[in-house]
Amino acid sequence: MTVYNFSAGPAMLPKPVLAQIKEDIPSFQNSGMSVMEISHRSDLFDNVIADAKNDLRELMNIPDNYKILFLQGGATLQFTALPMNLATQYNHIGLIDTGHWSTRAGEEAEKIGTEVTTVATSKNNDYHQLPEYTDDDNRYDYIHLTTNNTIEGTAFSKLPKTKNVLVGDMSSNFLAQQYNVEDFGAIYAGAQKNLGIAGLTVVIVREDLIGKKPLPSMLDYQLLANKNSMLNTPPVFAIYAAGLTLKWLKDIGGIAEMEKINRQKSNQLYQFLDQSKMFNNLIKPADRSLTNIPFVTGNKELDQELIAQASDRGLVNIKGHRLVGGMRASLYNAMPMEGVVALTDFLEEFEAKHLEEN
Template sequence: MDRAYNFSAGPAILPVPVLEKVQKELLSYKGSGMSVMELSHRSDLFEEILGEAESLLRELMNIPENYKILFLQGGASLQFTMVPMNLMGGKKAYFVNTGSWSEKAMEEAAKIGDIEVLASSKDKNFSYIPEIPRVPSDAAYLHITTNNTIEGTAIFIPPETGDVPLVADMSSNILSSVYDVSKFGLIYAGAQKNIGPAGLTIVIVREDLIGNVAGLPSMLDYAVQAKNGSMYNTPATFAIYVSKLVFEWIKEQGGVAGIEALNRKKAGLLYDYLDASSMFSSPVNKADRSLTNVPFVTGSPDLDKLFIQEAEQLHFENLKGHRLVGGMRASIYNAFPYEGVQALTALMDQFVATHKGGEIHV
């Protein structure tokens, strides 16, 4: 079966072995005569899936025991509201503004309480990660976006925040790079990029940050969700099941460290090509380049459009850049194969030869 090279920013490519296992088990999970999609979330079979998913994620990310893992819904976008509702407690929240998703998080938090921008890279179209000063000691928390899906930048070394909780939106690079979870108070991530299907949101939260605000709506209260083991209401059962299979696959690849090594190899190949090309280029500061989302341009909107059209004809799908920045974007998440990046650079070579009269070999 021919599969497209899918560069979608999310929902995104899943590992083929995972898809094959889903296909094999789809009609009857473990001989039950029922699909996972049909299992009661209170059944022993599903509770086993949920427990294994949590254990695997804790192992892969080396999550300390004093952190709760929550399998929620509503996307990372709902966390823009849940985080300030649960963590502000009348204090001011600080933000590092590194792109569109940071700004959305700020907009929602401002509806809950006082916020302040501690650092920003908006002055240069979010093409770099700004220097982050020390957050005031009386802050409710400091919020960062570890990977900026649209702009193509990443924070690999989190800032030191002392006793102030560090909150991170890791939606587009969770499990793609190694992070020390103990440096964070709370991590959240939509599943549809590196973890599984859309509809699931992972929250990893330190226990002392739970239950400090009274009177919250039950569905938006981390304490209620933790007390009920992510089953206050019916969870995203099928998405959790697929995510568990992805966790198993990541473990087979050598864990997060193994995945990061492969991601650095893939991204390195593409960035080296862009830096040597006479037509294509990366608009992102070299030291801050994402491993998972790679924007690039030709310098001509017409050539960009033509490249996207020609790529689609050859089943290089979803290379069009985000509407806010234009150009192209290659999202090369964990499951994206190295040979797919090789094929992309070969396609770019061919495009240069056709439209600028001369091949580029890197």
Template sequence: MKIYNYAAGPAKLPDQVISQIQEELPSVQGSGMSILEISHRSALFENILADAQQDLRDLMKIPDNYHILFFQGGGTGQFAAAPLNLATNHRKIALLDSGHWAVRAGDEATRLGFDMDTLASTKNIQYQSLPHLPENQNLDQYDYLHLTMNNTIEGTAYHQPVRPINTELVADMSSNFLAETYNVTDFGLIFAGAQKNLGPAGVTVVIVRDDLVHKVENVPSILDYDLFVKKNSLYNTPPVFPIYTAGLVLKWLKEIGGIDEMQKINEQKSQMLYDFLDQSKLFTNHITPSDRSLTNIPFTTGDEQLDNQVINAATEHGLMSLKGHRSVGGLRASLYNAMPIEGAQVLVDFLEDFEKHYQGGH
């Protein structure tokens, strides 16, 4: 039985990347040493790091005045790092409350003593659509606006960035990084945990414009952008294996045609599932269509027990990790970059079959 993994993260990696890791694990690039044991100070790893940085720069068309950094601590670590490094003028941050992870980012900044203002929220409608900035609002009193580009739990995404007036835009792209095309110059800072579209958990990518990097007093070294720029992300031992794996994924993404091609594939996958859900009499997706995510698709029967029956039956058919986040329940299919089109089709076929048999029995 073939297994399909719809987990929200850590998530599926490309099959060819898994195969290459397996093949190279005893001796990476013919070195006689495993990637799990090589020194981060070795020329071998420095080349792996440089390749990953250049491939990411090529794929995202990142200009020379942006730095690419690799941190540990996940997106959650960047909830602290971003304000500590960037909110040094007004010590005030603006936020659009689009769901769980936006709230978590705001809470972390508040814990660190920064003022956080929520400018718009869709909490009152269970985050079924995205909040937007009030028109022509001048944000010059804020150091930046924090935006969660794709809401993993709620299933919404900003397919075009919000454009704040007179402040920087900081984007958490953790769950749609490399899954759809954005213009990097629209952002002052982008960060993303790797474990959705880029690699295994353990490395976090930060893309930050040069003029936003400066020496800040009392920032923990492990979160210091200025220090990581100067040390090329090698201030301490970096997550060697996740960076190596991310490099393989980036080369795979180049081979299939880059982010533009990946976005077309992701649109095809997600549309297959949305088209089924929109005509289904059993399953429902409640998200405003224009705000729907390409990568995370929540849906429900409206009955918790029935949802669990679907999840259990899916698991028996090799369709794994379809349980929705505990805060919202229901089901969720994460169709990240490494999920093949056939994975979306198999899921739709299963749901159609379940609905047919369910309705036939009722």
């Protein structure tokens, strides 16, 4: 039985990447050492991290005046690191509230004494759509935005206009759809959804925004950039896996081609949900995510039955987040169209069976 993993993260990896990892586990590039054993100070790893940075810069058209950091601690640690590094003039940031993870970003910033103002929110609509935002103050060090909301199922396809520096948490649609890096002062993303395995976080930051004050070493973007992300032992294996994923993405045509594929995949599922008599996606169509699609029946017992039967069919991890319930299909880059077709076929069968019985 073929298994399709719809988990919100850690997510499935591309098959060619898994095959290469399997080959490199015993001996990396005929070194006699496993890829999990190579030193971060070795020439072998120098090539790995350099290739990964160069490929990422090429894929995202990252200008030379932006630093690329490969860090640990998850995107959650960046909720703290970002204000420490960037909120240096006013100690005040604006938050566009689109759900759980944007709220968490604000809460963590406040813990270190940064003033946080919610400049727009869609909480009153249960986060079923994105809020409208216009600048109301230019005394923010930056405006924080979550480009894709993993739990709620919304995403920005068009960025809000701001005179302030824009910072984007891009964790769940990083490399899945196109954005202009120069529209942001900083971008950050956990790797475990579209870039590889858990344990790696990417930060892309404009160099004129960092190095403003001394900070604890492991949270200091300038120091980490000066040390090529190797102030301590970096997540070697995770960076290696990310490098393979970036090469796979280049091979299929880059981010523009990946976004085209992701739109085809998401349309397959949205079209079914929109005509369904049993399932509902509650998100405003213009604000729908390409990568995370929540849906419900309105009946918790029926949801549980569906989740169990789906798992028996090899359609695993479609249980919705505990905050919203129901189901969720995460269609990250490595999810093939065949997996989405298998899911919609199953949902169609499940619906027909239950409508017939009732």
